[in-house]
Amino acid sequence: MASVLFTSGAWAQLSPKGAGSDKDKHGCKGSAGYTFSVLKKDCVRLFEEKIQLKEVDSRKSYISNATIILSEDGKEAELFLPESEGSLVLERKASKKAVVYKKGQYTLTKIKNSYTLKLARKTVFKS
Template sequence: MKKLILTAVCMVGLSACNQPAKNTEKKPADERKAVGSDKDDHGCMASAGQTWSELKQNCIQVFNEGFRLNPVNAQNNAAVISAFVLMGDDQKKAELFLPDREDQQAVLLDKDSKGMYQNGQYSYDPIKSVLYVDGKEQYKGNVE
């Protein structure tokens, strides 16, 4: 009989451990966010990896639609943070998505007569897949 009572007490104790803790703290309705409600001014969802593209006039995932350019001077055993370039449908413009821009705005480049895409300090060579910043090679893609 003692074993039966001991077993029953253990079962009750273990079943109590399986109950989730109740959160008595309620957030006001204006502080609660629904999942997937992180849209920016253009309606792009950052949680889905979307970024606004001026070139495409739409939300895109740059890692799916752009060309990856890795830093030329990447440090060993450090995370690689890539830049991306997206070409316009007519190949007359390109759009850069740079990881180190404080304003997080993409940069539009215009194609010149030599086939280079340029805008101020940025120059992209599509043949070599190299992005130059202030005349220095900063990012490079895999050319096959």
């Protein structure tokens, strides 16, 4: 009887998590493609968002995307980078030539309908 209980317990420890049990602290299901957006205060699928930026100078065998979500008032831009957990919220800065958002070494610039993301003055993503 003891060996049967041990076998059952070992199986329970090795079995994968149940479907939908991969929710993050905000209730977003990663396995369904959802991540939490600070600006929308909701779970979103990044691949469904309108502003997608392509990696500029990739030495990898694939090209990564960065995703931008703008606040309703346009004063903030939420940046989702590949291989990063969570997001970074950039704040809009005064500029006469373009719409510019900044946070640390990141600068997001919008001219007409084109976006450019720079890291320490080097262009890393463009739309």
